[in-house]
Amino acid sequence: MTLSVRATLMATVLCLPAAVSAAELNLYTSREPKLVEPLLEAFTAETGIAVNTVFLKDGLAERVAAEGGSSPADVLMAVDVGNMADFVEKGLTQPITSEAVLAAVPETLRDPQNQWVALSMRARVVYAAKELDLDAITYEDLADPKWAGKICIRSGQHPYNTGLFAAYLAHHGAEATEAWLSGIKANLARTPGGGDRDGAKDILGGICDIAVANSYYVGLMRTNEKDPEQKAWGAAIKVLLPTFEDGGTHVNISGAALAKHAPNKAEAVKLLEFLTSDAAQKIYAEANFEYPVNTEAELSPVVASFGPLEIDPLPLTEVVANRKAASALVEQVGFDN
Amino acid sequence: MAVTDLMPSLPLRRTSRPSLGGGRLWVWGSGVVAALVLAPVLALIWQALQGSDGLWAHLWAYVLRPALGQTAVLLLGVGLIVIVLGTALAWLVAAHDFPGRKVLDWALLLPLAVPSYIIAFVYLELLHSLGPVQELLRALLGYDRPRDFRLPDIRSMPGAILLLGLVLYPYVYLPVRAMFAMQAAGLLEAGRMLGCTRTRLFARLALPLARPAIAVGASLALMEALNDIGASEFLGVRTLTVSIYTTWVTRSDLPGAAQIALVMLIVVAALVALERFARRKQRFAGGAQRMRPLVPERLTGLRGWAALALGALPVVLGFGAPLLWLLSEAAGRIGEAGISPQLWAEMRATLGLAAAATAAVLAGGMIVAFAARLWPGGTTATFGRLASLGYAMPGTVVALGVLVPVAGLDRMIDQSTQMLFGFGTGLVLIGSGAALVYAYVVRFLAMSVGGIDSGFAQIPRALDHAARSLGDGPGASLRHVHLPLLRPALVAAALLVFVDTMKELPATLLLRPLGVETLATHLYSEAARGTYEDGAIAALAIVAAGILPVIALARIGRRTGADRLAQRA
Numbered sequence: 001m002t003l004s005v006r007a008t009l010m011a012t013v014l015c016l017p018a019a020v021s022a023a024e025l026n027l028y029t030s031r032e033p034k035l036v037e038p039l040l041e042a043f044t045a046e047t048g049i050a051v052n053t054v055f056l057k058d059g060l061a062e063r064v065a066a067e068g069g070s071s072p073a074d075v076l077m078a079v080d081v082g083n084m085a086d087f088v089e090k091g092l093t094q095p096i097t098s099e100a101v102l103a104a105v106p107e108t109l110r111d112p113q114n115q116w117v118a119l120s121m122r123a124r125v126v127y128a129a130k131e132l133d134l135d136a137i138t139y140e141d142l143a144d145p146k147w148a149g150k151i152c153i154r155s156g157q158h159p160y161n162t163g164l165f166a167a168y169l170a171h172h173g174a175e176a177t178e179a180w181l182s183g184i185k186a187n188l189a190r191t192p193g194g195g196d197r198d199g200a201k202d203i204l205g206g207i208c209d210i211a212v213a214n215s216y217y218v219g220l221m222r223t224n225e226k227d228p229e230q231k232a233w234g235a236a237i238k239v240l241l242p243t244f245e246d247g248g249t250h251v252n253i254s255g256a257a258l259a260k261h262a263p264n265k266a267e268a269v270k271l272l273e274f275l276t277s278d279a280a281q282k283i284y285a286e287a288n289f290e291y292p293v294n295t296e297a298e299l300s301p302v303v304a305s306f307g308p309l310e311i312d313p314l315p316l317t318e319v320v321a322n323r324k325a326a327s328a329l330v331e332q333v334g335f336d337n
Numbered sequence: 338m339a340v341t342d343l344m345p346s347l348p349l350r351r352t353s354r355p356s357l358g359g360g361r362l363w364v365w366g367s368g369v370v371a372a373l374v375l376a377p378v379l380a381l382i383w384q385a386l387q388g389s390d391g392l393w394a395h396l397w398a399y400v401l402r403p404a405l406g407q408t409a410v411l412l413l414g415v416g417l418i419v420i421v422l423g424t425a426l427a428w429l430v431a432a433h434d435f436p437g438r439k440v441l442d443w444a445l446l447l448p449l450a451v452p453s454y455i456i457a458f459v460y461l462e463l464l465h466s467l468g469p470v471q472e473l474l475r476a477l478l479g480y481d482r483p484r485d486f487r488l489p490d491i492r493s494m495p496g497a498i499l500l501l502g503l504v505l506y507p508y509v510y511l512p513v514r515a516m517f518a519m520q521a522a523g524l525l526e527a528g529r530m531l532g533c534t535r536t537r538l539f540a541r542l543a544l545p546l547a548r549p550a551i552a553v554g555a556s557l558a559l560m561e562a563l564n565d566i567g568a569s570e571f572l573g574v575r576t577l578t579v580s581i582y583t584t585w586v587t588r589s590d591l592p593g594a595a596q597i598a599l600v601m602l603i604v605v606a607a608l609v610a611l612e613r614f615a616r617r618k619q620r621f622a623g624g625a626q627r628m629r630p631l632v633p634e635r636l637t638g639l640r641g642w643a644a645l646a647l648g649a650l651p652v653v654l655g656f657g658a659p660l661l662w663l664l665s666e667a668a669g670r671i672g673e674a675g676i677s678p679q680l681w682a683e684m685r686a687t688l689g690l691a692a693a694a695t696a697a698v699l700a701g702g703m704i705v706a707f708a709a710r711l712w713p714g715g716t717t718a719t720f721g722r723l724a725s726l727g728y729a730m731p732g733t734v735v736a737l738g739v740l741v742p743v744a745g746l747d748r749m750i751d752q753s754t755q756m757l758f759g760f761g762t763g764l765v766l767i768g769s770g771a772a773l774v775y776a777y778v779v780r781f782l783a784m785s786v787g788g789i790d791s792g793f794a795q796i797p798r799a800l801d802h803a804a805r806s807l808g809d810g811p812g813a814s815l816r817h818v819h820l821p822l823l824r825p826a827l828v829a830a831a832l833l834v835f836v837d838t839m840k841e842l843p844a845t846l847l848l849r850p851l852g853v854e855t856l857a858t859h860l861y862s863e864a865a866r867g868t869y870e871d872g873a874i875a876a877l878a879i880v881a882a883g884i885l886p887v888i889a890l891a892r893i894g895r896r897t898g899a900d901r902l903a904q905r906a
Binding site for chain 1: 395399400403407465466467482483484485487490492493570571572573575583585591736737740741744745747748751752764767768846847854862
């Protein structure tokens with residue numbers, strides 16, 4: 001009897017995939033690897049849990065959906081609230097119940113059913129040439145013909161832009177948004193494209209006067225030791241925190257969700273708790289120059305220098321609800337063509 | 338060649354069914370290969386039928402129509418450049434002798450080693466108003482700041498056309514040069530003896546003779562252009578491929594993306610039809626008679642050097658300048674930090690995947706081409722066409738089409754092992770890279786089918802009959818007769834597939850196994866951040882690894898390989 005039990009046990013142990021023997025978890029993320037790695041290293045150092053990471057720029061949700069119940073994914077991490085909502089719509093997530101996580105992240109920065117939580121915030125700001133006599137700007141101003149041939153922006157279909165446009169749509173309605181987008185298009189200095197850093201680079205390069213971009217790139221450029229050229233780009237610009245005429249500055253989030261079929265759920269929850277902890281939020285603020293969601297954490301000096309951030313009161317769910325319509329408007333005005 | 342020379346040209350009866358024993362098995366195999374390629378397409382059609390939540394009317398008016406327009410302009414522009422450049426260069430090298438001609442002969446293939454997303458990335462840097470070229474211009478003209486003087490932005494349609502043309506012209510140059518040098522030599526010599534001037538010789542004889550080869554090369558180049566995503570994305574051109582991507586990614590509208598993908602297949606079908614049309618009545622260039630290379634005309638003095646300068650320009654622009662820039666950037670990084678172990682691992686992963694894909698692609702191509710040889714006719718020809726379908730589909734589309742059925746299969750395997758043995762296998766097919774290799778096979782099978790097909794076309798049927806009468810079955814005749822004769826065609830096809838697999842980006846991005854990075858995905862993830870910290874090293878590695886096969890291709894091309902490629906015509 002004992003022998004057969006032992007044999008069964010032995011067989012079971014031998015048959016178990018090696019992966020189970022050490023604590024580990026699988027992270028699927030569309031975030032830029034270099035931004036996530038310092039956080040994951042700190043997590044592994046603290047908990048001894050190894051993190052296997054799949055970086056997927058596109059198609060994360062499709063891949064997890066296709067993998068279905070066999071998916072090894074434990075944590076899904078992405079930027080843009082729309083992508084987070086996409087996970088929920090595709091049924092790839094499960095509610096987060098950890099008290100620590102829910103205590104750290106304000107309710108406005110979570111899914112109503114806690115299917116995801118925000119990990120950090122980024123503001124969609126305006127970079128302006130240093131020598132430009134300009135101290136404040138509204139999003140509405142961007143369509144003003146006085147900027148003709150002077151604006152740089154990345155593709156209108158990029159989530160950072162569709163998020164902003166969706167917020168505009170929620171504020172002003174479809175007709176006004178279409179006119180606004182046409183106005184911006186008429187003001188562009190070049191075809192929409194590249195990344196947000198290209199906005200600063202092209203301002204230094206004399207191609208445009210102002211650029212629409214995310215807040216954290218400023219810190220990443222100004223402190224870039226690996227590519228010192230970027231310091232010059234960062235130094236050529238000043239940052240304006242634009243507001244809606246009837247609101248505040250548009251912010252988007254990076255977030256994380258617990259995968260529905262997470263095989264290492266306990267470890268996954270630990271990672272979420274770590275990412276929303278003071279320590280990790282400090283890394284988000286200091287190393288990534290993002291706005292922390294945990295209000296206890298302090299801003300980096302570069303980010304603090306932009307001035308006080310007045311977050312647009314529009315709920316993120318409104319941004320999610322309007323993003324497809326915003327994307328359709330982008331196509332309708334031929335923004336990227 | 339030697340064997341064929343010995344064969345008397347017997348008036349063989351045209352047997353459409355040589356009925357080699359066991360030949361049916363090859364036809365079945367061919368059908369299976371064709372079905373494997375067709376599966377992702379069917380998965381796509383199924384997805385397209387799911388109904389898009391974006392309205393079709395909207396998709397047509399604001400996405401598809403502009404994308405079709407931009408794609409048409411891009412293809413016209415690239416087509417014009419590759420045809421003019423490829424043919425002119427082939428004529429220059431094949432029909433003239435000048436200093437440096439021997440080097441130029443293979444050097445002109447080098448841009449083939451530079452993927453479109455790398456050349457776009459390099460020239461964005463080189464020609465940016467902060468880049469070295471404009472800096473030099475400002476220094477020469479006495480301007481201080483880019484704000485005072487700058488050139489127009491390269492991020493435009495003309496920019497995209499020029500850059501794609503610069504790396505895609507070898508697709509035309511390679512078969513056309515072979516055609517000039519080998520196939521057309523006799524006729525051209527005859528024309529020369531009859532007193533044709535060089536211009537007339539080119540216009541009246543060489544050009545018409547080269548038409549089939551031009552058609553093959555141009556259609557390959559245009560399919561590459563159609564597939565490109567990196568360069569178009571970086572340069573702000575909204576092609577069909579880019580639209581599929583954005584519709585899928587930003588609108589999360591997979592059915593909509595699948596619908597655009599199907600429209601794209603129609604464009605491809607049009608391209609193929611165009612190629613067939615341009616290749617009609619092509620028989621006059623063939624023949625198994627002993628071929629002498631064309632005797633080139635000597636260009637001496639200034640004319641010789643001018644020829645060299647003219648011929649070297651595309652190499653400098655499409656290969657030399659990007660390579661130099663990458664070298665200087667990479668040298669800086671390596672000097673600071675060395676090559677990371679991670680980069681070595683990525684190099685190994687890249688080479689391993691490319692090798693596996695090449696082997697699978699060659700095997701599949703051999704089955705399809707041999708079946709067509711054994712059973713010429715509608716069925717095997719259809720299988721061949723189906724098997725070649727994937728080359729015209731952008732990597733993203735292939736990956737999407739592959740992901741759904743393969744992930745379903747993976748789930749089935751996982752669940753059945755769980756039921757039978759009590760533990761799951763996880764996702765074996767995706768996890769092992771098999772899914773990715775499958776996508777590569779779908780994407781690149783056309784190259785080996787085409788290459789091996791044209792290789793077979795060079796082998797007289799009399800040899801098959803001889804083998805049969807000596808008692809060989811299909812397998813044995815393949816081993817004894819065909820494989821040895823096919824070697825140049827196989828090597829040429831293998832090298833083309835290898836290089837293209839290494840460069841492949843979108844499918845790799847989507848289907849690579851957990852934790853595996855290739856050189857291309859490394860570069861892309863850095864490009865996504867708008868920084869190229871170690872990207873230059875990865876790019877350099879891709880280009881460097883790509884050079885070796887290209888040189889080998891050039892060497893074989895000088896003998897017979899390119900000749901076979903030209904024979905696809």
